[in-house]
Amino acid sequence: MYYLANGLPIGAIYALVALGYSLIYASAGVLNWSQGDMVMLGAYIGYSLHRLLGLNYVLSLLISMLVVACVGMLVERTVLHSLRKRSSPSINVVIGTLGVAIICRNVALAIWGPDAQPFPSPVGSTPINIGNLRVLPQDILIVALGVALMLLLQYFLKYTREGKALRAVAQDRMAASLMGVDVGKADMLAFAASAAMGAAAGILIAPLFFVTFNMGAGIGLKGFVAAVVGGLGNIPGAIAGGFFLGLIESLASGKISSGYRDAIAFSVLIMVLWLKPSGLFSRTTKETV
Amino acid sequence: MKSHKLTSSLKGLHKWVLIAVVLSIPFVVTNLYYLHLINLIGIYSLVVIGLNILSGYTGQVSMGQAGFFAVGTYTSALLMMKLQAPFWVATVMAAIVAAIFGVVIAIPALRLTGPYLVMATVGFGEIIRLVLVNWVPVTKGAAGLTGIPAPSFFGFTVFSERSFFYLIYAVVALGILVAVRISRSKIGRTFMAIREDELAAESMGVPTNIYKVAAFAIGAAYAGVAGSIFGSFSGVASPDGFTFDDSVGFLCMSVIGGNRSIFGALIGSITLTLLSELLRFMQSYRLIVYGAILLLTAIFMPQGLSGLGPILREFLSRRKRDKKSYDDVQCSQRKGR
Numbered sequence A: 001m002y003y004l005a006n007g008l009p010i011g012a013i014y015a016l017v018a019l020g021y022s023l024i025y026a027s028a029g030v031l032n033w034s035q036g037d038m039v040m041l042g043a044y045i046g047y048s049l050h051r052l053l054g055l056n057y058v059l060s061l062l063i064s065m066l067v068v069a070c071v072g073m074l075v076e077r078t079v080l081h082s083l084r085k086r087s088s089p090s091i092n093v094v095i096g097t098l099g100v101a102i103i104c105r106n107v108a109l110a111i112w113g114p115d116a117q118p119f120p121s122p123v124g125s126t127p128i129n130i131g132n133l134r135v136l137p138q139d140i141l142i143v144a145l146g147v148a149l150m151l152l153l154q155y156f157l158k159y160t161r162e163g164k165a166l167r168a169v170a171q172d173r174m175a176a177s178l179m180g181v182d183v184g185k186a187d188m189l190a191f192a193a194s195a196a197m198g199a200a201a202g203i204l205i206a207p208l209f210f211v212t213f214n215m216g217a218g219i220g221l222k223g224f225v226a227a228v229v230g231g232l233g234n235i236p237g238a239i240a241g242g243f244f245l246g247l248i249e250s251l252a253s254g255k256i257s258s259g260y261r262d263a264i265a266f267s268v269l270i271m272v273l274w275l276k277p278s279g280l281f282s283r284t285t286k287e288t289v
Numbered sequence B: 001m002k003s004h005k006l007t008s009s010l011k012g013l014h015k016w017v018l019i020a021v022v023l024s025i026p027f028v029v030t031n032l033y034y035l036h037l038i039n040l041i042g043i044y045s046l047v048v049i050g051l052n053i054l055s056g057y058t059g060q061v062s063m064g065q066a067g068f069f070a071v072g073t074y075t076s077a078l079l080m081m082k083l084q085a086p087f088w089v090a091t092v093m094a095a096i097v098a099a100i101f102g103v104v105i106a107i108p109a110l111r112l113t114g115p116y117l118v119m120a121t122v123g124f125g126e127i128i129r130l131v132l133v134n135w136v137p138v139t140k141g142a143a144g145l146t147g148i149p150a151p152s153f154f155g156f157t158v159f160s161e162r163s164f165f166y167l168i169y170a171v172v173a174l175g176i177l178v179a180v181r182i183s184r185s186k187i188g189r190t191f192m193a194i195r196e197d198e199l200a201a202e203s204m205g206v207p208t209n210i211y212k213v214a215a216f217a218i219g220a221a222y223a224g225v226a227g228s229i230f231g232s233f234s235g236v237a238s239p240d241g242f243t244f245d246d247s248v249g250f251l252c253m254s255v256i257g258g259n260r261s262i263f264g265a266l267i268g269s270i271t272l273t274l275l276s277e278l279l280r281f282m283q284s285y286r287l288i289v290y291g292a293i294l295l296l297t298a299i300f301m302p303q304g305l306s307g308l309g310p311i312l313r314e315f316l317s318r319r320k321r322d323k324k325s326y327d328d329v330q331c332s333q334r335k336g337r
Helices: A002-028 A035-052 A057-085 A090-112 A137-159 A161-171 A173-178 A183-205 A215-230 A235-256 A261-275 B002-028 B032-057 B065-082 B087-109 B114-134 B161-184 B186-196 B198-203 B208-234 B244-257 B262-300 B305-336
Strands: A128-130 A133-135
Touching: A002 A035, A002 A133, A002 A137, A002 A161, A002 A183, A002 A215, A002 A235, A035 A057, A035 A090, A035 A183, A035 A215, A057 A090, A057 A183, A057 B262, A090 A215, A090 B244, A090 B262, A133 A137, A137 A161, A137 A183, A137 A235, A161 A173, A161 A183, A173 A183, A183 A215, A215 A235, A215 A261, A215 B114, A215 B244, A235 A261, A261 B087, A261 B114, B002 B032, B002 B161, B032 B065, B032 B161, B032 B186, B032 B208, B032 B244, B032 B262, B065 B087, B065 B114, B065 B208, B065 B244, B087 B114, B087 B208, B114 B244, B161 B186, B161 B208, B161 B262, B186 B198, B186 B208, B198 B208, B244 B262, B244 B305, B262 B305
Parallel strands: none
Antiparallel strands: A128 A133
């Protein structure tokens, strides 16, 4: 129970970031390596709005998500769109978005400086006792808001016109474009939604850790792990993968050793990939002649 | 005819001129810091040559190359420090141990493609680093190893930047030679067949799994040798030098230089190492510009810098051809009259 309570909040964060990777992979078929830095940007923008301008937490969350979504769209227009026009190999998308990540990280460094900024939790930091568990209120907020955002994304994908277009593109890009779906717009939307999810993750996790310019690297990598474990391009898989990874980490650091926590997480990942080469939660189809 | 002979002998001359230029570098570049950078470029290019064989030729993208690099460094350093092994034995062992690790990661990687493969290699690199941090009795943990002995051959110790230069570039030359031989052999052609269409290669009777494992082992062995030299070169080794960012750096060198060419590895390591030095005057904006250049290269040079070569050559030959055909036309017109 203790490990569950510990693993859920961080799992929710990973799930939000993993959703970003999966959504972009589903629609555009590429890896966006700047996803982690969207988390960082979200945290910083939220920090500026909340701490420096004194806006309330939820409002700064929403504005920050909006701003970072615009950054995401910009990344799609500048990187993916120009690479697609030249039909470059997909590794170039990785390098290109990596360039974006380096730019974002250092722009943030130039604006907000190298010091880690504290971001106090809006719900206080006195633990609440539930049964015999002591839980931080921020943990509850993370899980609640995280799940709410995931449901919102599901609603958007299932019931709105744009969401349906996105799913159509994910299923068959060619067919969707022949049926009159604006494929470029769907890509932009995927990038925007992913960036917004990342930003939300950033603001949610900020009160647990400090806000730093290179916080994106670690969270981005873990989100990627979660997305791969769940099966890239699989939305429910990404969510499940996020929580799965959170629990594994919590168990590993509690039961074995916190130094080896990440090593264990990665070993589990390689094991999962060995047994199920396209993730735990996706149906595998082996390509044959 | 005569001109053809001349150009071919010129080509032969090129090679000797190149060798002479390379050999004279330590005498021309007297600034020790620059020489240090040039040495580092040599070490990096060894890693990137291996990566190009693995990801450029065979199509297996690895983002864990720093892991093999670390295995090489620690294997050779520990052999030299604990068992007093000579440098060349330690280096050969570093290559072998790294290759074994390459085989180990290749086995789960055999069934993986695209992002899944990337993830597995990232995971591998991180596991290696975390083990180095946590296995304190052997690796001294985060503090790392210090006092890694300098290489010595027949009583002659390689210690100065200048002598390291000759050692490193001798190994680089050997590495290039071997890599070019591999890429032009049956093995190299099989690697490319796997990259282009693994399924087709398999159905033509190519044992793709064995070749993929071999590609991982070769790529890892190159990184292992580079790591061994790096350890003795810097005298210290700590897990901080083998992070995910370093793996990504190697991949950038490979892609920017052009990963389908052996010389692309050299071009990539030279370009990115010099670039990050040249931008130093911009101070805090350095990495912003660095990122932007990375981004622009990825967009506008899909084949990397070495991809520019054929384009340039074609452009030049087309101009020559155009001129020639123009002359021909003039000639025939004159005849017609």
